[in-house]
Amino acid sequence: MILSILSFGQEHFTIDSLYSVEDYNGVINMHQQYYESSNDAKYILKIGNAYENLNLEDSALVYYRKALKLFKASNDLENVAETNLDIYLLLDSQNNLEIKKEPYLQEIYDYAVSSNSNKWFISYYNNVAVNYMKNRVKDSAKIFFDKALALSKSENNIKRQVNISINQGSLFSRLYKNQDSAIFYYNNALKAYYSDTLNYKNLNTEFNLFNNIGNAYRRKKDYMKALEYYKAAEQMELPKLNTKSKKILFSNMDLAYYYKGDMENAYLYLFKYDSIKDVINLKEQNTAITDVEEKYDNEKLRADNLESEAKRQRINNIAYGLGGSLALGSIIAFLIYKNTKRKQKLAEQAKEIETQKLSTVLKEQELMSIDAMIEGQEKERQRIANDLHDDLGGLMATVKLHFNALKDKDSPELFDKTNRLIDEAYEKVRTVAHAKNSGVIAKQGLLKAVENMAEKISSSNQIEIEVFDHGLDQRLENSLELTLFRIIQELVTNVIKHAKATEATIHLTNHEDSINIMVEDNGKGFNPNQITKTNKGMGISSIDKRIEHLDGKLTIESEVGKGTTIIIDIPL
Numbered sequence: 001m002i003l004s005i006l007s008f009g010q011e012h013f014t015i016d017s018l019y020s021v022e023d024y025n026g027v028i029n030m031h032q033q034y035y036e037s038s039n040d041a042k043y044i045l046k047i048g049n050a051y052e053n054l055n056l057e058d059s060a061l062v063y064y065r066k067a068l069k070l071f072k073a074s075n076d077l078e079n080v081a082e083t084n085l086d087i088y089l090l091l092d093s094q095n096n097l098e099i100k101k102e103p104y105l106q107e108i109y110d111y112a113v114s115s116n117s118n119k120w121f122i123s124y125y126n127n128v129a130v131n132y133m134k135n136r137v138k139d140s141a142k143i144f145f146d147k148a149l150a151l152s153k154s155e156n157n158i159k160r161q162v163n164i165s166i167n168q169g170s171l172f173s174r175l176y177k178n179q180d181s182a183i184f185y186y187n188n189a190l191k192a193y194y195s196d197t198l199n200y201k202n203l204n205t206e207f208n209l210f211n212n213i214g215n216a217y218r219r220k221k222d223y224m225k226a227l228e229y230y231k232a233a234e235q236m237e238l239p240k241l242n243t244k245s246k247k248i249l250f251s252n253m254d255l256a257y258y259y260k261g262d263m264e265n266a267y268l269y270l271f272k273y274d275s276i277k278d279v280i281n282l283k284e285q286n287t288a289i290t291d292v293e294e295k296y297d298n299e300k301l302r303a304d305n306l307e308s309e310a311k312r313q314r315i316n317n318i319a320y321g322l323g324g325s326l327a328l329g330s331i332i333a334f335l336i337y338k339n340t341k342r343k344q345k346l347a348e349q350a351k352e353i354e355t356q357k358l359s360t361v362l363k364e365q366e367l368m369s370i371d372a373m374i375e376g377q378e379k380e381r382q383r384i385a386n387d388l389h390d391d392l393g394g395l396m397a398t399v400k401l402h403f404n405a406l407k408d409k410d411s412p413e414l415f416d417k418t419n420r421l422i423d424e425a426y427e428k429v430r431t432v433a434h435a436k437n438s439g440v441i442a443k444q445g446l447l448k449a450v451e452n453m454a455e456k457i458s459s460s461n462q463i464e465i466e467v468f469d470h471g472l473d474q475r476l477e478n479s480l481e482l483t484l485f486r487i488i489q490e491l492v493t494n495v496i497k498h499a500k501a502t503e504a505t506i507h508l509t510n511h512e513d514s515i516n517i518m519v520e521d522n523g524k525g526f527n528p529n530q531i532t533k534t535n536k537g538m539g540i541s542s543i544d545k546r547i548e549h550l551d552g553k554l555t556i557e558s559e560v561g562k563g564t565t566i567i568i569d570i571p572l
Helices: 015-020 024-034 041-053 056-072 076-093 103-116 118-134 139-155 157-176 177-194 202-221 223-234 243-262 263-295 299-305 304-320 326-408 412-437 446-458 477-498 536-550
Strands: 006-008 011-013 466-470 503-510 514-519 555-559 564-571
Touching: 015 041, 015 118, 024 041, 024 076, 041 076, 056 076, 056 223, 076 103, 076 118, 103 118, 118 139, 118 157, 139 157, 139 514, 157 177, 157 202, 177 202, 177 514, 202 223, 202 243, 243 263, 446 466, 446 477, 446 503, 477 503, 477 514, 477 564, 536 555
Parallel strands: 466 503
Antiparallel strands: 006 011, 503 514, 514 564, 555 564
16 A cells, blocks of 8 residues: 655655545545556555545446456455445446446355355345335345345444445335335434444434435425435535535425425525536536646647648648559558448348347247146146045045935944945045135135145145245236246246255235235355356246236345245236
């Protein structure tokens, strides 16, 4: 780490000392003057942090990527994960970016698995939950926030607990529209933040807490309470990300005053918001101006040589005239070559389209065969049930009549015993025959079929299965219910056969425009990376094809020794 000292009068300054007092402009100035060519990865990462704290994300990204390359070259995997997280959070904070951020999060998860680090599992779960929350998949977001919080408590990581509780509050405030629950989570975060044993203090975190609590009260229409928290946040002098944070706060205060009917203060904070917005734009312009100035540092030197360049240009014009014919011939030859290449490319594209069409036809045939197999299985079950009911059931009733004729004989004990046996056999036949009215084709529908299946499996005392439903008050289309039941049945079969679990839960949630299925178990788990498109078990392959046929999405979350969670989202 660079620790060189610069003297100014009686004071001594280093990069680290400037960073510790959060003088980020000083850090950047010293870096640009003395250490621009440094290849110290940790130092370069710190410079990237300084740029980001000054809201100069484009410059920060340049240094983050340089640090990442150096950390990977030295196989410093812990700092590779730290830098991946910095890059992911930076990209996640920007709007309308076409850069893919998911690979950085995937590398964090891979490192968490390989190092079995709860620290990085917490980070991964929390960011996955935030991503679900941004995409308005609230139930999945809640599950991953709960996982992250539980691990944070087991690690006694107060900083993580505070940040996750803030995110949980935002989830309940924005998506569940439950402001009381949101305030409960925010207060949990405040309690942890101000706890006596806490070594973690961060004004930006405290600012965000007050701002978010104000948002919850504003959504409850308690505008006086909301403004109380907003004003507490406004009094804070933030050392970093000050402009962005104050811009968001002023916008919220503008809304609170507006809905309160205080138009004078509403206009005041709208003006403050617009002023900060202009400052942010000015910073972006200054960054662009710096780039332009660096690009044209040598403009003066080029101007000094302008006269001699003009002389050379006159000589070149003569050469250009003599070489004109040759150039024209070259252009014609190039155009002929380009036209030939274009025709060749069009032919290759046509061939590729034909290949894609063939692949689509084969895929549709495969899906049709799966549907036909499901329909055939259901018809076969119905046929067997009908045969049992109509043929064997009638036969047993006839036998019972014949044995009733024995009542007048001299063997009443034999009659009673035989009669009981026939009654028992008849009831068993009725039970089997009633199978034609069970499952997803019964009047009760998907939920009842899943509950019956869970109850029967749990009665074996080998595994306990619980079923939770949310919003399944109305029936779904019959063929969809049948397919969903077969999917759940296959997932439970996999749990019984492979997971060695003692407990499992099935969640069924109707979001009006989609149906969410989640199957969790506490079994031995596995590495999801081992499942690929070319290496799938028959169960997973069949489930994946059914879900794909329904335009759905399948997510597998599992860790060795920590159970498995299967999440399925099907559009309605």
